[in-house]
Amino acid sequence: MSLDFGVYVHIPFCASKCDYCAFATWTDREHLVDAYLDALTTDIGRAVAAGMAPASTVFVGGGTPTLAPSAALADVIRSIPVQPGAEVTVECNPDDVTVDLLADYRAGGVNRVSLGVQSMSAHVLSALGRTHDIANVERSVAAINEVGMPSFNLDIIYGASGETVDDWRDTVSAALALRPPHVSAYGLTVEAGTPLASDPDRHPDDDDQADKYELVDDALVAAGLANYEVSNWARPGHESRHNFLYWRQQDYRGFGCAAHSHRSGRRWWNVRTPDRYIDLVAAGGDVEASSETLDADTRRFEGLQLLLRTRDGIPADSFSPETLAVLDGHLRPHDDDPHRVVLTRSGRLMANEISMRLT
Secondary structure, three states: OOOOOOEEEOOOHHHHHHHHOOOOOOOOOHHHHHHHHHHHHHHHHHHHOOOOOOOEEEEEEEHHHHOOOOOHHHHHHHOOOOEEEEEEEEOOHHOOOOOOHHHHHOOOOOOOEEEEOOOOOOHHHHHHHOOOOHHHHHHHHHHHHHHOOEEEEEEEOOOOOOOOOOHHHHHHHHHHOOOOOEEEEOOOOOOOOOOOOOOOHHHHHHHHHHHHHHHHHHHHHHOOOEEEEEEEEEOOOOOHHHHHHHHHOOEEEEOOOOOOEEEOEEEEEEOOOOOHHHHHHHHOOOOEEEEEEHHHHHHHHHHHHHOOOOOOOEEEHHOOOOOOOOOOOOOOEEOOOEEEEEOOHHHOHHHHHHHHOOO
């Protein structure tokens, strides 16, 4: 039985809300930060007492984890039992990163950070509703190197309104100049209920995004970062182990408001607001809001959809022979297993459509 088990910790506080964000985050609850961190520690402690296994990966996301006091957040992370060699990641806003903050994280066991760069163009950041200072990205990476953080990721986004191909090329070039061991490059998506969704004139164009995907793939691969999932590239040994845990449908436990968990096909999620989460933990109540249990066929289908996006690929017989013929050029045999298929680059551009053709 696999020893892989993940822990996700949700920090729901933000200084401002990005136009494209549909996550459970709040810009008016910073007065709850201390109580929320205390609730996290209590909730984690109860799970440990109930027999929660040591984690092979930990991911602290949000929201903006760097808005929380770094030493206090490190204490929360330190309360999570981990396996030797566990990957422990914190998402960081470049505006908040300092040597002292990262030193606190390192003392708490953090060995990887993910910087929300999004773009290196001021007008594109404005179109995304982002407020960080571009110069702080370089300062953040310098701080990462100074404290000896073993790995880091740069998150970038393409397809914003007004972003030209040259803007995107400049962002990719500036990102590579920082010598990242991992880059996540996402096409901007329109989520219901966001300011972006209500403004069709700013919606991304599919052809524009395809051109920008090919540009970033060419540049990252030439720089030695291999594509290992549709939107992720890494140098050998720097792939996100936490993300692979999701893609392979392994078990994980989520702590904090709106955090999701999974165990053996059962998924559940916590109450959505930080206020409610704090109150329930203080009262010793159950923070679970709802759940679902996948039947075997649904779980298998979702598993194939997820793995299809990765370098692992899926069994070739997951497609009918007729479909394989139609998809020639979008799928290729796996390098190590001729009975499996993986997406080609043109296939990655059509990953969602191809996944709907699975048997």
